[in-house]
Amino acid sequence: MTLKRREKRRYISVMHGCPAAEAATAIERRLQELYGTIALERASLKAVKPGEGISIFRCGLGSQGKVLVAIALAYPAMATLDMSSSVKRLKKRLAAKVNTALLAEKSRG
Amino acid sequence: MRPVKYPYLVVSDRIEDIARADLTIVQDFGKAREKLKKRVQAGAGLEVQVSQARAMDGKAAAKWIAQVQELYRLCKLARCQLVISSGATSPSSMVSGRCLDALLEECGMRPARHWAELEGWLESRLGRRVTV
Numbered sequence: 001m002t003l004k005r006r007e008k009r010r011y012i013s014v015m016h017g018c019p020a021a022e023a024a025t026a027i028e029r030r031l032q033e034l035y036g037t038i039a040l041e042r043a044s045l046k047a048v049k050p051g052e053g054i055s056i057f058r059c060g061l062g063s064q065g066k067v068l069v070a071i072a073l074a075y076p077a078m079a080t081l082d083m084s085s086s087v088k089r090l091k092k093r094l095a096a097k098v099n100t101a102l103l104a105e106k107s108r109g
Numbered sequence: 110m111r112p113v114k115y116p117y118l119v120v121s122d123r124i125e126d127i128a129r130a131d132l133t134i135v136q137d138f139g140k141a142r143e144k145l146k147k148r149v150q151a152g153a154g155l156e157v158q159v160s161q162a163r164a165m166d167g168k169a170a171a172k173w174i175a176q177v178q179e180l181y182r183l184c185k186l187a188r189c190q191l192v193i194s195s196g197a198t199s200p201s202s203m204v205s206g207r208c209l210d211a212l213l214e215e216c217g218m219r220p221a222r223h224w225a226e227l228e229g230w231l232e233s234r235l236g237r238r239v240t241v
Binding site for chain 2: 015017033068076079
């Protein structure tokens with residue numbers, strides 16, 4: 001008999017115009033309002049890399065749909081940038097995206 | 110009106126303009142339900158904006174999801190196209206593709222099918238006006 005492995009996780013990078021703590025509270029509040037306290041607990045939502053403008057949140061794989069709906073309907077408004085199964089890969093992709101955006105801005109003038 | 114060389118859609122936020130506009134923004138489906146049922150025509154586009162639901166409290170946001178589901182059923186019956194847009198006015202209020210897919214699933218729609226139908230509708234609408 002093998003022990004049940006822990007649930008897989010998803011890391012979501014979110015762009016927000018408010019402080020990271022406020023963004024996390026807004027997502028949690030919306031998730032709870034829409035799906036209830038049990039769903040909020042099951043989602044095990046956590047801000048793993050809170051930052052200025054962009055933060056990385058973690059949630060359970062089974063709850064990713066609910067978390068994405070909560071992010072889309074959260075107030076103050078915030079936008080999902082990317083999602084990955086590991087924070088390392090997400091950060092790598094995020095850096096590439098930021099570089100591309102900076103280059104595009106430079107070429108525009 | 111002369112045809113132009115770029116794609117465009119005529120958008121209105123008045124249900125009364127549904128016959129003239131390509132896309133009609135539905136602000137409050139609860140109030141507009143009866144009017145819509147009477148006026149809706151095949152091929153018309155009905156738009157709902159996520160920004161409307163953002164400003165609502167939890168109960169109203171859940172009701173908004175249920176209303177989008179009802180509007181989708183109406184669109185299926187009337188053979189018109191439902192469009193869900195962000196209604197964004199700033200980069201942080203945009204809605205990503207994954208979030209839209211999750212919202213569509215929550216509203217009882219199959220995302221892949223929805224995007225395919227939307228693509229077909231857009232091509233047919235834009236094809237009427239644009240000259241190459």
